[in-house]
Amino acid sequence: MNLLLRLIVTALLVMGISYFLPGVHVDGFVTALIVAVVLALLNLFVKPILVLFTLPVTIFTLGLFLLVINALVIMLCDYIVGGFDVSSFLTALLFSIILSVFQSILFSFSKD
Template identity: 60%
Template sequence: MNFLIRLLITAIVAFGLSYLLPGIQMDSFVTAIILAIVLAILNTLIKPLLVLLTLPITIITLGIFLLVINALIILLADKLVDGFHTDGFWTALLFSIVLSVTTSLITSMSTKD
C-alpha cells in the first residue's frame, strides 16, 4: 500500500512540474501515472547497474555524478513513455532534482510514525 501511495505522489508531483518547468511536456495525468511506474522500474533495475559501473567517477565527484545518472534515467523514461517529453539533458536534470526533493518532502510529511 505504501508503494502505491508513493507512486501516486510521484505522479502528482511530475504532473504539476510539467506545468511549472519549461521544457517538460506531459499529455495527461494517466501519462504521469505511467511515468511514475516506469521510473520505479528503471530506478529498481537500471539505476543500480549504472551506479556500479560509474562508481569510480561517483567517488571522485563525491556523489555529484549521481545527479547525472538521475537525469539519464529521466531521459530514458522520455524515450519509453509516450506523452512525456523533456527538451534535453539540463531540463531532465532540473526535473529529476525537483521531483526527487519534492517527492521526498511530501512522503516524509505523510508517513509520520
C-alpha cells in the same frame, strides 16, 4: 497500499512540475502515472547498474555524478513513455532534482 500512494504522489508531482518547468510536457494524468511506474522500475533495475559502472567517477565527484545518472534515467523514461517529453539533458537534470526534493519532503510525512 503504501506503494500505490507513493505512485500517485509521484504522478501528481510529475504533473505539477511539468506545468511549471518549461521543456517538460506530460499529456495527462494517466501518462504521469505511467511515468511514475516506469521511473520506479528504472530506479529499481537500471539505476543500480549505472551506479555500479560509474562508481569511480561518482567517488571522484563526491557523489555529484549521481545527479547525472538521475537525469539519464529521466531521459530513458522519456524515450520509453510516449506522451512524456523532456527537451534537453539540462531540463532532465533540473526535473530530477526538483522531483527528488519534493518526493523527499512529501515522503518524510509517511510513517514507513
